[in-house]
Amino acid sequence: MENKQTEHVNPVDFEVRSLDTMCVNESEMVHPWWYNFKYAAVGVIFGIVFIKAEIISWFRIQEMFRLQSFHMYGVIGTAVVVGAISVFIIKKFKIKTIHGEDITFTDKKFNKGQIIGGLIFGLGWAMTGACPGPLFAQVGSGALVILVVILSATAGTWVYGKFRDKLPH
Amino acid sequence: MIETITQPWPWYTAGIIIGLIVPALLILGNKHFGISANLRHACAACLPSNIPFFSYDWKKEIWNFFFVGGILVGGIISTLYLGSDEPVIVHPELAKELANYGITDFSGMVPAELFSFENLLTVRGLLIMIVGGFFVGFGARYAGGCTSGHAIMGLSDLQWPSLVATICFMIGGFIMANFILPFILNL
Numbered sequence: 084m085e086n087k088q089t090e091h092v093n094p095v096d097f098e099v100r101s102l103d104t105m106c107v108n109e110s111e112m113v114h115p116w117w118y119n120f121k122y123a124a125v126g127v128i129f130g131i132v133f134i135k136a137e138i139i140s141w142f143r144i145q146e147m148f149r150l151q152s153f154h155m156y157g158v159i160g161t162a163v164v165v166g167a168i169s170v171f172i173i174k175k176f177k178i179k180t181i182h183g184e185d186i187t188f189t190d191k192k193f194n195k196g197q198i199i200g201g202l203i204f205g206l207g208w209a210m211t212g213a214c215p216g217p218l219f220a221q222v223g224s225g226a227l228v229i230l231v232v233i234l235s236a237t238a239g240t241w242v243y244g245k246f247r248d249k250l251p252h
Numbered sequence: 253m254i255e256t257i258t259q260p261w262p263w264y265t266a267g268i269i270i271g272l273i274v275p276a277l278l279i280l281g282n283k284h285f286g287i288s289a290n291l292r293h294a295c296a297a298c299l300p301s302n303i304p305f306f307s308y309d310w311k312k313e314i315w316n317f318f319f320v321g322g323i324l325v326g327g328i329i330s331t332l333y334l335g336s337d338e339p340v341i342v343h344p345e346l347a348k349e350l351a352n353y354g355i356t357d358f359s360g361m362v363p364a365e366l367f368s369f370e371n372l373l374t375v376r377g378l379l380i381m382i383v384g385g386f387f388v389g390f391g392a393r394y395a396g397g398c399t400s401g402h403a404i405m406g407l408s409d410l411q412w413p414s415l416v417a418t419i420c421f422m423i424g425g426f427i428m429a430n431f432i433l434p435f436i437l438n439l
Contacts, residue, residue, distance in 0.1 A: 121280050122315045123322035129273055130326020134361070135257070135334060136266030139327075141362045142342045145350075148422075148429030151343040154263050159403060161267020162274075166285075166408030169275035178279065186278045188409055191396065197417040200394025201402075205424015207387025209433060210380050212362065214399040215392060216287040218385075219320045223327020224361050228369050232385035233291075239389025240291040244305035250394065 114182075133220040141212030148209050194252040200243075207236075257334055274408050283315055286401030287323075288392035290316050353437035366437075376439040395420070 133139045138158055146152035172178070173186055180186060208214055211232055213221060218236070221229040243250075277283040296310040339358040342350075350356070350363070357364045371377030392398040395417045397406060403421065406414025 116314070118281075119315045119318040122277070122283065123318040123325070125273060125276050125280070126319040126322020126324075127326040127329065128269065128322075129319075130323040130328075131330040131334065132261070132266050132269045132326075133323065134327055134330035136261040136263065137340055137361070138266060139361050140340050141367075142340050142346065142358065144425075145429055146343050146346055148425045149343075149346060151346055157263030158267045158270065159399075161264050162270040162404050163407045165268050165271025166274035166404055167410065169271065170278075170408045170410075173275060173278060180279055180282050182281065184282055186282050191406060191411040191413040193413040193416065194396075196394045196396060197402075197413050198420050200391045200396070201417040201420025202391070202424040202427075203387050204391025204395055204398065205421040205426075206428045206432070207384045207389075207391055207424075208399075208421060209425040209428035210384030210436070211388055213388075214287075215291065215388065216320075216323060216398075216400055218388075219287075219323040220327035220330075221361055223324040224331045226360065226362050226367055228367050228372070228381065229362070231369075231372060232381050232388075235382045235385030236288075236389030236392075237291045237294050239386040239391070240288070240393045241295045241299060241306075242386075243390045243393040244292070244295060244303050245301075247303075247305050 129216070130220045130223055133217055134224055139213060139217035139220045139224070144209065144212040196250070196252050199251065260340075270404065271408075274405060277319075281315065283319075284401070285405040286316075286397055287320060288389070288398035288401060289313065290320050291389050292393060293317065349434075350437075353434075355437070374439075376436055379436050379439070391424070 136154075136158060137143050138155070143152065143155055147155035170188075174188070178186060204214075211218070213229075213232075215233075215236065218229055218233050222233070274285050277285050290313075292306070293310045293313045293316060296306040296308060300306040340361070342358050347356075347358070355363045355365045365371075366377060366380055368377070372381060388398075395402065397414070397417065399418075399421065402414040402417040407418060
């Protein structure tokens with residue numbers, strides 16, 4: 084786990100990442116790697132919910148897009164309401180992380196990618212019946228062929244990165 | 253109690269728990285919920301190829317690999333120990349439509365007649381798994397996030413670009429499911 088990658092770090096590192104990924108972490112604290120298991124624990128809970136509420140079911144996604152079931156709308160709607168209240172409380176009371184660091188938010192900038200990319204993502208979502216999170220839970224549920232779908236999605240990500248400058252934003 | 257857990261969970265239970273993942277990740281370490289970013293980190297880790305978009309210190313994002321690893325393990329635990337063996341209840345209209353395409357097995361999370369290694373060699377399987385997967389990865393990154401990053405995290409933070417993205421996700425999905433997928437499934 085030595086830092087062979089550090090030579091890749093360029094001055095625009097933060098900008099490049101914050102522009103396109105939700106996961107910007109500029110934490111100054113250095114924790115042992117196994118601290119990351121706390122995120123794995125949250126992931127386990129998430130994975131269980133995915134399966135138990137059939138969110139990763141291809142059939143549920145088809146029903147959603149055919150307006151045959153309220154289930155997925157209920158799940159996403161409730162999640163957004165709970166998430167929004169949580170974010171509001173965190174901002175209002177300036178709640179810090181368990182390590183005493185500030186919790187920060189970055190505003191998202193609008194660009195055409197959210198429309199074009201969003202539409203393409205939607206097409207793929209209805210085909211595979213899964214967005215990226217559920218794909219991992221599907222593999223866990225025993226559908227090993229979904230690894231191929233994840234690989235293909237990674238290839239899609241790579242191709243986007245490769246031709247990013249030529250695409251309208 | 254066990255009975256309650258092994259039954260399929262209602263939408264409000266799932267929605268509340270998923271919503272709580274947002275503050276959980278923030279409070280555990282100022283992490284923003286977003287799963288498709290992992291695919292980018294995987295590219296940055298394995299095949300950066302001097303592409304600026306992948307030239308960053310992916311090790312700072314390693315927490316997210318742990319997170320998706322957890323999702324996978326959660327899937328295993330849930331399937332092995334918390335499952336009910338009953339097949340997914342499918343809306344009768346959908347069941348009727350799918351029967352036309354030869355999809356009648358509702359026992360798994362994904363239809364076995366579509367998602368299998370053998371089907372990778374059929375046109376319909378190739379389109380759904382490979383092209384569909386490619387669209388998911390390409391589109392999510394182009395849009396700057398997927399359902400978790402935009403629809404849940406972004407909307408929770410009241411970011412209007414995330415609302416635009418979410419609406420476009422839904423439009424794309426509607427078009428595919430209602431107008432294009434029937435042709436693909438007929439192949």
